[in-house]
Structures are given as structure tokens and as C-alpha cells.
Amino acid sequence: MDILLQQILNGLVLGSVYALVALGYTMVYGILGLINFAHGEVVMIGAMIALAVMTLLTGTMVGVPPVVIVSLAIAAAIAVCMALAYAIERVAYRPLRNAPRLAPLITAIGMSILLQNVAMVIWGRQYKTFPQLFSTQPHTIAGATITDLQIVIIVVSAALMVGLLALVNFTRLGRAMRATSENKTIAGLMGVNVDKIISATFVIGAALGAVAGVLVAANYSIAHYSMGFMLGLKAFTAAVLGGIGNLGGAVLGGLLLGLIESIGAGYIGDVTGGFLGSHYQDVFAFLVLILVLVFRPTGIMGERVAERA
Amino acid sequence: MSMLEVSKLKVSYGGINAVKGIDLRVDAGEMVALIGANGAGKTTTLKAVSGLLQHGGHVRYNGEDVSRRPAYQLVELGIAMVPEGRGVFGRLTVDENLRMGAYVINDRGLIRGEVDRIYHLFPRLKERRDQTAGTLSGGEQQMLAIGRALMSQPRLLLLDEPSMGLAPLMVEKIFEVVRQISENGVTILLVEQNARLALAMSGRSYVMESGTVTLEGESASLLDNPQVRQAYLGE
Ligand SMILES: Nc1ncnc2c1ncn2[C@@H]1O[C@H](COP(=O)(O)OP(=O)(O)OP(=O)(O)O)[C@@H](O)[C@H]1O
Ligand SMILES: [Mg+2]
Numbered sequence: 001m002d003i004l005l006q007q008i009l010n011g012l013v014l015g016s017v018y019a020l021v022a023l024g025y026t027m028v029y030g031i032l033g034l035i036n037f038a039h040g041e042v043v044m045i046g047a048m049i050a051l052a053v054m055t056l057l058t059g060t061m062v063g064v065p066p067v068v069i070v071s072l073a074i075a076a077a078i079a080v081c082m083a084l085a086y087a088i089e090r091v092a093y094r095p096l097r098n099a100p101r102l103a104p105l106i107t108a109i110g111m112s113i114l115l116q117n118v119a120m121v122i123w124g125r126q127y128k129t130f131p132q133l134f135s136t137q138p139h140t141i142a143g144a145t146i147t148d149l150q151i152v153i154i155v156v157s158a159a160l161m162v163g164l165l166a167l168v169n170f171t172r173l174g175r176a177m178r179a180t181s182e183n184k185t186i187a188g189l190m191g192v193n194v195d196k197i198i199s200a201t202f203v204i205g206a207a208l209g210a211v212a213g214v215l216v217a218a219n220y221s222i223a224h225y226s227m228g229f230m231l232g233l234k235a236f237t238a239a240v241l242g243g244i245g246n247l248g249g250a251v252l253g254g255l256l257l258g259l260i261e262s263i264g265a266g267y268i269g270d271v272t273g274g275f276l277g278s279h280y281q282d283v284f285a286f287l288v289l290i291l292v293l294v295f296r297p298t299g300i301m302g303e304r305v306a307e308r309a
Numbered sequence: 310m311s312m313l314e315v316s317k318l319k320v321s322y323g324g325i326n327a328v329k330g331i332d333l334r335v336d337a338g339e340m341v342a343l344i345g346a347n348g349a350g351k352t353t354t355l356k357a358v359s360g361l362l363q364h365g366g367h368v369r370y371n372g373e374d375v376s377r378r379p380a381y382q383l384v385e386l387g388i389a390m391v392p393e394g395r396g397v398f399g400r401l402t403v404d405e406n407l408r409m410g411a412y413v414i415n416d417r418g419l420i421r422g423e424v425d426r427i428y429h430l431f432p433r434l435k436e437r438r439d440q441t442a443g444t445l446s447g448g449e450q451q452m453l454a455i456g457r458a459l460m461s462q463p464r465l466l467l468l469d470e471p472s473m474g475l476a477p478l479m480v481e482k483i484f485e486v487v488r489q490i491s492e493n494g495v496t497i498l499l500v501e502q503n504a505r506l507a508l509a510m511s512g513r514s515y516v517m518e519s520g521t522v523t524l525e526g527e528s529a530s531l532l533d534n535p536q537v538r539q540a541y542l543g544e
Contacts, residue, residue, distance in 0.1 A: 183396065190410060191412045
């Protein structure tokens with residue numbers, strides 16, 4: 001039983017990060033019907049920027065408390081990712097707003113590859129060690145262990161998700177985002193500058209993604225130019241699982257996927273008599289993606305779309 | 310100077326010329342009707358005026374050429390439209406729909422007051438304020454669409470077939486409110502298929518036929534015009 005509890009905790013940590021990233025996919029899909037495949041790379045760049053800032057500041061500002069350095073690094077990551085996402089929408093997607101649906105999709109994939117390559121040129125091919133942000137001293141709860149970092153991941157993710165849901169449901173901007181996602185023409189007749197709302201959607205999703213990037217890099221102590229690829233694909237899976245376009249669905253899908261992966265990885269060895277090890281963890285996400293697409297393409301909470309995906 | 314002055318307005322969809330160079334004007338305080346059969350180009354004209362469609366010719370609003378302005382900027386200038394088919398946000402609540410109508414208004418107190426005023430005008434909407442608009446009946450949606458347009462404090466209101474698909478009693482109720490809005494000083498350009506009603510409500514009218522204005526004048530005299538009587542009043 002200890003294993004199960006441990007895997008549930010690990011799954012929640014993983015799932016929180018998936019959920020944060022999934023929100024970025026689902027928000028953009030909700031408003032544009034576009035799967036922004038470059039979102040995973042935005043997350044990666046968030047991690048890379050944070051790492052670069054931390055390295056720079058630790059070298060130059062001796063004696064500055066680590067909390068300050070970490071905060072500055074995260075702030076820089078958020079700012080860069082927001083600017084990047086704004087630029088991506090502006091340059092790559094907006095000119096294709098009225099083009100056939102395949103065009104922006106291919107552009108998104110191209111943008112994803114481009115960003116990976118740019119990151120590789122800037123930061124190199126090697127895996128980079130991501131500094132420990134918090135003590136890794138584990139706490140023991142009922143036989144399972146959890147570190148400060150893992151607690152921070154869960155708490156920060158939860159706070160951001162609650163904040164986003166409040167923004168979307170209870171503010172003027174959020175109302176305009178929902179109205180725009182429902183009907184851009186009519187939103188325009190209300191005085192909404194639809195382009196601005198779409199930009200805001202990209203930028204907010206990128207801010208969440210930047211934080212997710214820092215959290216995931218800290219969790220594995222590693223950052224790499226290609227880290228956004230698998231993470232992005234899994235978060236996309238989470239968004240589809242929850243019902244793409246639906247914010248609550250992205251949160252639910254992320255947490256569920258994290259749990260499925262983690263619990264699956266914990267038991268796959270036993271179930272297959274040691275034939276498949278826990279490094280087959282990634283299999284679960286794609287199994288889930290295929291199953292959802294085949295049996296319930298609208299996801300758990302989605303009631304619309306599907307035919308557009 | 311007219312409040313709205315449309316000159317040589319041309320709109321085409323791909324190769325199809327839907328509006329072929331029409332002129333029309335609406336003076337401040339007037340209610341003007343635009344009538345015509347299906348496909349005459351009425352909706353196209355309203356969409357061009359409200360900034361939703363690119364067009365040739367000119368649209369002047371209070372003397373300013375607003376031809377190239379997108380719809381969202383015209384709302385700030387005081388033009389609101391109730392689109393054909395209502396266009397309520399089905400997944401937003403009634404209350405949220407009204408607040409979307411006040412998107413360009415920054416004064417929260419004013420917004421609150423206006424919401425109350427709309428609920429006073431349409432008590433049915435008040436009962437359903439927390440319901441999503443998609444669950445409303447057609448008549449309720451039309452009330453909501455009109456209420457929402459009023460929330461932006463328009464000086465010029467463009468109405469596209471407010472009677473469409475409604476039972477006679479509901480049509481009466483809606484037009485009673487339209488008359489009230491007009492009496493409160495809002496200038497109205499009304500597109501209607503129900504020619505009898507539109508001519509009875511308005512001061513002046515234009516008759517459109519396949520993209521051109523074929524007749525115009527005082528609504529009262531158009532009501533007596535044999536051509537109109539035969540073609541649009543079914544006599
Ligand atoms: N999006 C479009 N693409 C192509 N043609 C269009 C489009 N919208 C309208 N049309 C055509 O333009 C012409 C005018 O249409 P419009 O909707 O303005 O007519 P209307 O007078 O509003 O008719 P109704 O009374 O039926 O609403 C019609 O021939 C119509 O088929
Ligand atoms: Mg029409």
C-alpha cells in the first residue's frame with residue numbers, strides 16, 4: 001500500500017505540471033480552434049531562461065539570498081515566455097486566421113521545431129543541471145515521502161489554476177475571452193478588440209507554461225532544449241482527456257494523466273513480471289490519447305468541438 | 310447633417326454583388342425602416358454600416374467617415390447592432406450577456422444602473438438572469454439581444470429583423486419596446502421583412518430589391534403606394 005500512496009503523491013506532482021501546461025493548449029484551442037504545438041517549446045524556454053538567469057545572478061550577485069534569485073529567475077522566465085507567445089501569435093498565426101485549418105496546424109508544428117532548434121543553438125545539446133531550489137529533505141506521510149519542492153509544485157500549480165479560473169469566470173477580460181471563444185463577430189459588435197483578446201489568451205497561457213517549465217526542470221533537476229516536446233505532447237493529451245477547450249477539463253485531465261502515468265509506472269513491472277520496467281511510463285500517456293480519441297473524442301468534460309480537432 | 314449617411318455603398322461576396330451602390334441617410338432621432346424580400350441585401354447593408362464587412366462607397370457617422378473602422382471601434386462611437394438571428398452568447402448567462410453589451414462602458418455604477426433598467430424593461434430577463442442564454446426561448450433571446458445592444462448607450466441602433474421567428478404576441482411586445490427606445494431619443498435603422506409593421510413604426514423607409522434601393526419616402530405614403538401594397542403587403 002505504501003507504493004500506491006507514494007505513486008499517488010508523485011502522480012499529483014506530475015499531474016499539476018501537466019495541468020498547468022494543458023491549460024495553455026486548451027485556452028488557445030477554445031478561442032481559435034488551433035492546437036498550438038509550439039506551447040511545449042514555450043514551456044522549455046521558460047525553464048531555460050530561468051536557468052540562465054539563476055546561473056548569471058549566482059555568479060555575479062554573491063550574497064544575495066537564493067529566494068531573491070529564484071524569484072527574479074521565475075519573473076524573467078514569465079516575461080520572456082509572454083513576449084514570445086505574443087510574437088508567435090502575431091507573426092505565425094494571425095496572418096493565417098482565415099486560412100484553411102491545416103495551414104495554422106502545420107505552422108504550429110513548424111514553430112515548435114524552429115523554437116527547439118533556436119534553443120539548441122543558444123543553449124547547446126547537452127543536458128543542463130537545474131539547481132536545487134528547495135531542500136530535498138523528504139517528509140514522511142503514512143509511509144510515503146514528499147519533498148518541499150513537490151509540495152511547492154502542488155501548491156503553486158493549484159494557486160495558479162484557481163487564479164486562472166477566477167480570471168476567466170469573474171473578470172471583464174475573462175468574460176470577453178469566453179464571448180470571443182463563442183463568437184468573434186458578435187464579440188466585435190460588443191466593442192471587443194478580438195485581436196487583443198486572442199493575444200491575451202496566448203500570453204496568459206504562456207505565463208502558466210513558464211512557471212510549469214521552471215517547476216518541471218526543478219523537479220527533475222534537468223533542463224534540455226527538447227524537454228518541451230514530450231511534456232507538450234503529454235499536456236496536450238491531458239487537455240484532450242479532459243475535453244479540449246474546457247478549462248476545468250484541462251485541470252482534471254492533467255491530474256488524471258499524472259496519476260495514470262505514475263500508478264502505471266509503479267505497477268507495470270509487477271504486472272508484466274518484470275518484462276517492462278517503469279521507464280515505460282510514457283506509454284501510458286499515448287495509450288490514453290489513443291483510447292480517448294477513439295472512444296470519447298470530446299474528452300471527459302467536453303460537449304462540443306471534436307469534429308474540429 | 311444626418312447622423313448616418315451612406316453613399317454609393319457596394320458590397321460583394323466573392324463575385325456576387327449583394328449591394329450595388331445604394332444611398333441612404335438617417336437623421337438624428339429618426340426611425341428609418343429598410344424593407345425588402347429575402348436576399349435583397351438588407352443584412353449586408355447593416356453589416357457594412359456596423360463595420361463587419363468591407364465595402365466600397367462611404368459610411369459617414371455624424372460627419373465622420375467611418376468606412377474603414379472595424380466594428381469594435383464603432384461601438385465606442387455610439388453605434389450598436391442587434392444582429393439577425395439575435396447572436397446572444399449561448400454559454401454566457403443573461404447577466405453576463407448584458408455586461409458584454411456594456412464592454413465599452415467603464416463606469417461600473419452606470420453599468421449597474423443600466424442592467425437594472427433593462428431588467429425593468431424586460432422582467433422576464435430578470436427572472437432568468439443566471440441562466441445561460443442558450444436556454445432562453447427565441448423571444449427571450451431577442452429581448453436579450455436588444456437589451457444587450459442598449460447597454461452600450463448607443464445613439465444609433467441598427468436592428469436586423471427583430472420579429473424574425475417570433476409569435477405575434479412577442480412581436481408586439483418587442484416592437485412596443487422598440488418604439489419606447491425611439492421615444493427615448495435613440496436613432497434607429499430598422500431592417501424588417503414584416504413590411505406592414507416596419508412602415509407603421511417608422512417615419513421614413515427605403516425599399517431594397519436585389520442590391521439596390523428601388524423606392525424611398527415617408528412610410529405613410531409608401532403604405533399607400535400601389536407597388537408597395539402589391540409586392541410587400543400582399544394585396
Ligand atoms: N456570406 C455570404 N456569402 C455569399 N453570399 C452571401 C453571403 N451573405 C449573403 N449573401 C448573398 O447576398 C445577398 C444579400 O443577402 P442579405 O443577407 O443581405 O439579404 P437580406 O436582405 O438580409 O435577406 P433576408 O431578408 O433573407 O435576411 C443574397 O443573395 C445572399 O445570398
Ligand atoms: Mg437579412
